[in-house]
Amino acid sequence: MEGMTPPPVRRIVVDQAPTTVLPQGPALDGRRTNGPAGAPSALARQAGRPRHVAERMRIEELSVAYSGKLAVNRVSLSVRQGEVLALIGPSGCGKTTLLRSLNRLVDLTPNATRSGYIMLDGVDVDQLDVTNLRRQVGMVFQQPNPFPMSIFDNVAYGLRERGSRRPSRRSLAPSVAETLQRAGLYDEVKDELSRPALGLSGGQQQRLCIARSLAVRPEVLLLDEPCSALDPLSTQAIEDLIVQLRSEVAIVIVTHNLQQAYRVADRVAFMYLGDLVEYGEADQVFGAPQAQRTRQYVSGAFG
């Protein structure tokens, strides 16, 4: 990376430390620390991390191109059980494309080509039935997008198989309730499960979308800037949820918000113009970045 001439970057007060505000309120659970410039309490972060981490997905030499134009360039990464992996980088760096490759959603884009390997539990995703893959690798999108049906039916959507034998509402009710509890939404909506989901607030809709993905018990959950359309309170609710969920499901989150990546992620991958520039523990990437580009990006020099 160092040999390449970097494109011109817009320099905004390089030496200035980002303004940091200590988070207040009951959600402060020790893992949350102030922003990148503050001294992270590494011990507190370490305490919340599970001991054994199993590799769920492995990406090797993945390249994705749209009409021949490279969007992701030979990226190798691994996604581990019980960890939150954050993909950061400026717009157009390929982080969303990388995310969408993991459940082969990028295959739906015309002119997109993909090379390299993506393994889920040691099996190439191209060998898997795409329905199975997508049920094991759930995804939540930037905009809350519940389906135009009731709250109940949204959560049950993934559970209802195609075919003539559709499970009845009564047989689905326990798993729907449990899923909504896991997504921290049950208490708010338990009395209005038959109401249309599009009547919920934006933050509730997004948690419903997370619940919808969790309903089929995925091993990996992909989040594509899940909070960018939400207000701060809803964002906090979602972040709390991510921290809670990471013990049961491996999470990959794409975010533009560096503070958010720092708050929720165990590992961080910094991408720039399709290349994976740096990949490591969150403390290391934010506290002691190895590459010049990463240093500039996390200090707010560009992006």
Place this chain on the structure above:
Amino acid sequence: MSTPATQVPVEPLPLPAERRDDAPAWGIFDRIGVVLAWVAGITLCLIAAAIVIYMLFRGLQYVNLHLIVTHPEVGLDQSKTGGFLDPIIGTVILTVLGTAIALPIGVAIAVWLSEYGRPRGLARAVESGVEIVAGTPSIVLAIFGLLLFSQGIFGFLSFTAEGNAVFGRSFFTAGAMMSLIALPLVVGSTREALHAIPDHVREASYALGKDRASTIRRVLIPGSRSGIATGASLGMGRIAGDTAIVVILLGATLTLQGVGGVPGLSTLKGTGSTLTTYVYNNSPSGEGGAPEKAYAAAFVLLMIVILLNFAVDLIARRRKAQWRA
């Protein structure tokens, strides 16, 4: 990294230059344009109000329950020609029949165009086909329908005379041609509704392992319900208001003339009339000289169409799916 923050000098933003009061904010052509737009809008409102008020005035003068619930009869004496129950029933049957045929076909065409649309050439051909149907005058559709349905293989749809001559005129055949009038409206508004569903909603369904067919069935069609309802209501209004097809393909007989013995089916295989042909036949310019009944029937027709639009609008609004931008 940790040097103290450099003080950034804060300067007040320059105030916008004060606007001169004498400067014209709008050019003369802009002013004329605005006035014309106002005039056009208000004129349209006035025309609509005039139609409704005039029909209310003339219609309410003559309409009464007796007219609505009695069968029409042929007679020279106006007091003995009865009401227009049969044309009302005819209008309802024809509208329901035409919409019932147009709705599934129109939604299917719209879904195919919007969600598949491959090969491109075929999609373009389908689009032009829909446009041609939309642009064809209904009298042309009617003549074509008569030609088509008088063929021997369509004998089961209408009355077959001795010697196997197929009459070709029935609620079935008229409904089939009426569906072509509603079809482009259903296709158009359904496509519009499908386009309004953001792509990430489709992707969310694919991301749950669903295929395209179940996404269309469970997400996209429910999500475009209001558009489909709008198209159906527009189509119903057009069917209820069409005259040419009724005259040519429904026989425009004063009363419902069943064919065969099966109740219900015999009516659909038989001929009849609608309020439009009834108005035509009784209006001063038509054959009959019963303007009072024409006004009353026209008023009822107008009320049916307005109520229809209102009802479907209500359903559509309550079920409207709206995603955040």
